[in-house]
Amino acid sequence: MANYRNVLVAVDFSEESNALVRKALEIAARNQASLSLLHVVEYTSSMYAGDIPLPEDLNLDRDLADQATLKLKALAEENGIPDAAQFVEIGIPKREIVRLAEERAADLIIVGSHGRHGLQLLLGSTANGVLHQAKCDVLAVRVGS
């Protein structure tokens, strides 16, 4: 069975994101794999599901995405990850993670897990959703406590 070749790591900009990226880089290096770095801006307009999104909601998503792009760029530069490997998407995190993983032909998705309490509160639906929907391996990395 081959090593992993394309790794996708999804970060939520929690304080452990830098540690998660470093760990993902090590795993990618050990597998001689490429690494893609993703942040998903949760789709605020979806809060109005069923309604037609208001223009200001779409603008808010766009503003959030612009801010996220800058934050991701800083995180990526700190870790030597090139522009072409940085991705910001707007939507439902688990869906966007799985979608980008397929688009990038990722064979390993890495997500952070914040411990029992935190995982269930913060990442429960994302981590579970990725685990259920991904067509590739999923590594949940324990970060923080």
Next chain:
Amino acid sequence: MANYRNVLVAVDFSEESNALVRKALEIAARNQASLSLLHVVEYTSSMYAGDIPLPEDLNLDRDLADQATLKLKALAEENGIPDAAQFVEIGIPKREIVRLAEERAADLIIVGSHGRHGLQLLLGSTANGVLHQAKCDVLAVRVGS
């Protein structure tokens, strides 16, 4: 951040278990880690939760555990895993996986995932439970379709 040092792989004896063990061995080798191999016999007596377990239930668990020990031994020998690294436990799979991981100081738990449909049917509660409760990293390896 260090490589993984102690890897625990849990198998359910589905037809993909051999592939899962091979992949776990490769990951352990790449990390120069030890590998422990676990099968959990689901605690049948728990079907009578609240009642006092009947002696025949306990005997059934014991019989199932004996059969599982033989199956695990065959799987282990096929893959060159020594006796001391083979574990059969009786109980609730997610709890026993997490418990043994702590006892063995595992820093990575590997479980199989059988695809969206299969994962939810067969492994949903186990994989989710491990993900939520483990104090270490968890890798869900996609096996089968």
